[in-house]
Structures are given as structure tokens and as C-alpha cells.
Amino acid sequence: MDLPDKLSRRRFMRLAALSAGGIYLFSRCAGPTAEWRFFTSSEARLMDALADQIIPPDEWPGGGESGVTNFIDKQLTGPFLRFQSEYRKGLKGIQDSSETLYHQRFENLNWKEQTSFLELMEAGKMNEPVWADGFDLKFFGLIRDHSMQSYYGSSRHGGNRDNISYKMLKLDYPFIVGQNRYKS
């Protein structure tokens, strides 16, 4: 990660946020070489897979496509600073356990395998030492809560791309001029 690049990207994002009212421009074209604020690209790939498990794609986009990874990445350098070490440790723990159990990276497991892996975590039944003291359950809860915040919260924070969850819930948003109750 080279610094000048990061800075200019940040500055550009701020401009983009001002001009386009959001920063999704980025997450949308984020390929495997995209640079994240906190995540490594391999962590980000894992996060996308986790986000899809938590909020699976169906007629409506899943957590991955909706920008959950972008949201969490962004918050981890802001209000969620205090969760950085949990994410670093937890995401590594998931990959390591996946290698131990299935000899594969988590994102390469089939859907069912991924689901039962996460169900084990949710139930606090992981065996590897990294998950001692209920860290499995705790870290799963963290990812779940943060994914829900991203998908169902305000799109200002880098998730809920195109206000997709409001559309899914059939909630008018933003308010339509004429019916706009927000401005007098």
C-alpha cells in the first residue's frame, strides 16, 4: 500500500462523495486489486463471502454486492476503530479454520459448507484455539450486526448501495418532491 496513492484516493473519494452524493462509485468497480482502507484484498474477498451468507442474494442483491465490505472497511477507520484487532484476528481465524476443516479458503467452500461453518461460529462451537473464550460467537455477532447496519442503514456510510434495502422494503426513499415531508 503506497502512501501517496492512498492519500490521493482518499481525497478523490471525498470529492466524489461531495459531487455524487455517495462513494459507491468505488466499491462498484472495486476489483481484486482495489485498495481498501483497512482490509487487505484477500480479507475483503472473505468479507464479501461472509456478507453474502449473512444477507444472501436472491431477487434482491446480497450483502456483498450491496457494499457491506465497503461499509465495514470505512467504519473500521472511523467509529469502529476499536474493532480493528478483532477483525484482523477473526478473519484470519476463519481462513485458518476453513483450511483445517475443509483444506480450502472460506470463499471457495460451497454454499452449504459456508452456512454450516457460520452456524458453528454462531453457536460458539468452533474448536481451534483462536476461538477460545467465546470469540467465535462474539466475532460472528460483530460481523452480523455490522452487515445488517450496512444493508439496512443509511447509504451515506458506504453500504446499502442505491438504497437497495429501502426498495426491497417498499419504502419511498428519498422522499419524492411534492410528497416530500422533509423540506417545507
Add this chain to the structure above:
Amino acid sequence: MANQKVNVVIVGAGAGGGVVAKELSTAGMSVVLFERGSWISYDDHTDDELLSERNPVLGNSCGPDDQRNRRVNVHFDGSSHIVLPSEGDYNNISACVGSGTVTYGALAWRYMREDFKMRSTYGDVPGSTLEDWPISYEDLEPFYEKAEWEIGVSGNDSQNLFAPPRKKLQPMPPFTHNKEATILKEAALRLGYHPFSLPMLRNSIPYGGRPACYRMRTCIGYACPVGAKAGTHNTVIPVALKSGNCELRTNCVVSEIIVDDRGKIIGLTYFDQDNNRKTQLADIIVLSASAIETARLLLNSKSGFFPNGIGNENDWVGRNLQGHAYPHAFGLFEDEIYDDFGPGSSVGICDFNHHNPGIVGGGYLANSFIRMPYSFSGVRPPGEKLWGKEHKVFQRENFKRMAEVHGPFQEIPNFHQRVDVDPKVKDFWGIPVARLSGKTHDENIPGCTFMADKAELWLKEAGAVKTWKGLGIADGVSAGQHQAGTCRMGNDPRSSVTDKFGRVHSTPNLFVADGSLHVTNGGFNPALTIMALGFRIGGYIASEWNKGNRFK
């Protein structure tokens, strides 16, 4: 340059402090009103659920901030941890001009007669601090009326069979019901209950130079974009400022009350917006910093004359801390009951506030405010999946089919649920932080069970096909946005902190005017009562002052 001495300093520009500032400054007294936060408007955070005062997962929209503020929470097993303002067990209200009255749900209740006489009504409850107030409903009635008219309340108490007597109706007509509330109202009538439209500190018609409410989806937890919601920030505080006698000092954190070499209170110290430590002298000090912060300030004001903190001779400062339990039930309906006509809560009943068989106290029940999507994602019947496909489908199928009935249950207070100051942890300014400990009285369990059953019954009668319920009793300390009781009023200095005018027993010129004064906290949201107390205390100080009493 040193600050000029003034007649009064008030700490905190929230519900209580804003009212007192208006009463004193318009009576001609010179006032400095301190507020640790700043002015907040809707545009700062719009309808952002994650940065609201209802769901501050990314921070409190109206403060305080996570960077400079801390509290310590002591668990019942004796362990403790540091909590941030954006975490639930911080028990935050807000930190801005108007405080909670900027973003509140604006429910505008008068407590009932019994709420001022809990001990006489229910007798001794072992292990509790249940007591009568030193004032009655009748003493406070004229000041409730002042609050309703000067700040602005919609409602019609003549529709509430259980409402205490009043001289004048609320100034604005009550709000109409949305689809969900209409269904619930009819069900309540079928059950023989006495439903009415809830009183609100919101404009149902233009009032006080501010427009009528737009009935939005977001309201509780958010500043009002048009000023239809009435808080102290857009009513009494502007009046105070206009009087020319009140200076509002925002972003100033008061750290200590100071005494002279004879033990007389002469002023306070604070950190200004550039974090410089300063002094402000005054004849009179009024603390309106909220139940937790007022107690903290008193306990942090130690001197040779007040070794345990000011007003704490008998160890009552910070004791008797209470909030509200929130017994509740959810119901799913076959058809959509959501019509996007906000902000939600509008139909209520007071049938269960008092005289319930075998129960001490009670509370009102009402439909709740609209739950925003993230918050809804955490609401599921027991056993339902909390993530995955099933969870997502539940979300979209039921978002518009769910209603919640709930209400604040009057907590039975106790001596051990309390605020004190942490011996080690300090905030950004180096001030020892508030430490919260204890838990609610067990007597709350049967009461909340009873209320949750009634809530569920009501939803079933309304046609809910699936219901589930909860007691809403805090795991640990219960204080929250309705925090109260830490400097309770009383006639006996041995078992209270202030007299019936909010004056701290052991000092002639120090007053409290906020939720700290509540002896008990009613089965109602507390803000209108705090405002009424503000009018009563402010009026008392001003009239005494103008008669020549210098509170020496």
C-alpha cells in the same frame, strides 16, 4: 479576561436548564447558561438511522462524542468495564442545546396524583427507596400548564379517563391516528379499555411561530427538519437569549463547583471551547446536567467543607438512580398495517398505571414509534433466524405487518442502583467519570410481566396472528434516556438531597432542576415533569430574588 460575576449560572441547556434560564432571565436576573455541546440541526444528520439518538451505532448525532467521553459500568458480579457514549449501557441522553428535547419522541405526560404518593399508595416495599414526593400533583399542576402552553403540547386530556384534573386543556388538538393506531384503538375499545390520542410536544397545528408536523417516518431519535417538534432549544432558550440577560456558552464543560474559604459556594470552574480552564462566579448555581451528570458534578466537587462532595452529607447523591423498564409485545398481522404515516406512537391507554392487583405501580401502554429498517432487523420472534435467507425474507414480508405495543413501567427504585465517580478513569479534560452500578428491584418483574401480558392481549384483539413479548428490564443498571432520581427532593435532609424547591439542603445558593429531583419516576416519559419542575424552581428563585432574598 476574567468572566464577570453574574446572578446565576445554570449547568446544562436541556429540558430543565432551558426552562430555568428563561424564567430567570425574563425576570431580570443575569444568567450564564453552560452547555457542553453545541447547536444541532436536522441537516447535520438528516434521517440517518445509524447516527441517530435512537440507534447510535456510529455515534450519537447530538453528542456526546466517543473520543472524549467515557463512563464505567459495574456489573452485578463486581466486574466493570469502560463504556463509550455510542454504546447502550452508557445510558446517554444527549449533549447539545436542548439535549434530549431536540430528538425525543416528544410524549408530553403529566404524572398522575398517585405518582407523587407512591409510598402512601403502596406502602413500604422492602429493599426499595419508594417514597412520596414532598410536593403533590396539585403543587405542580400550574407549572405543567405553563410547560404545555409555553413549549407547546398537542392532545386532549379530556379523552383520557385517568388523566389527573387540570384547569386548562392542552393548547393544540390531538394528533390523528395512522392505520396501525386506528386498528389498535378499535381493539382497545372492544376490550373495554379507554384509548386516547397521546399528548405530544409536537405541533398538530402551527403554534409558537413554528409549522405543523409533517408526519414523517423518522422523528424519535432525529432533530425535526421544520421545527414542528418543540424542545427547549426552539422555545424557552430563544426567549431567554432574546431577553438580553442570558448568555449561552456552548462547548463548555463544567468541571467543579467551587467554595470560598468559609465554605460558601461562589461559582464554578469549566473548560471552554479551546479546553482552557476558566472560572465563573455567581450568586446562585443551578444544576441541570441530567440525573447522571448532575450527580457526577456534585460528587466531583470535593473540598475541606464537603469531603464527600457537595450535598452528599448523608450519602444520597447519586443514589436512587432509576429509569424505566419497557415491557412490550410484538404482533404480526396478516395484512399490511403500515401506511408510512409517521411518526407512529399515537394511541395509548392509562388503564394500567395504578391499582393493578398485586402490583406496585404500572405504566401506560401505547403503540410504538415506527421502527427503522436496521432496528427492525433485530426484532424477531423467539427461535427465528437472525441472519441468512430466512431473515431477509422475514424482513421484507413483515416490515409493514408488525406492530409493537409497549410502555414505560414505573420502576421501584432502590438505594444500590447509583452513580458515583470512578477513582481512576477520567475523561478528556481530566475529570473523573461517572460510574454506574446496581440493578433494578425484583418487584419490577411481576409488574412488567403483567404489563407485557396486557400488551400482547391488546395486539391479539387487534388481529395479530403471531405475537411475542418481553419484560424490557435492563440486564444491569437501568437509567437510560429517562434517567432520574439521583438528587431526590424531600423534607428530611437525612434521606434526600434537596428541599421541595430543588435547593440542596446543606447549601443556601445551590439548586438542582432536572430529572435528578424525581423521587419516583412515574409510569410515563419524564420530560414534561422535568420542564414543569423547571418552571416551578425558576419561578421560585426569581420571585424570591426580586423580593430581595439573596440566598446567603
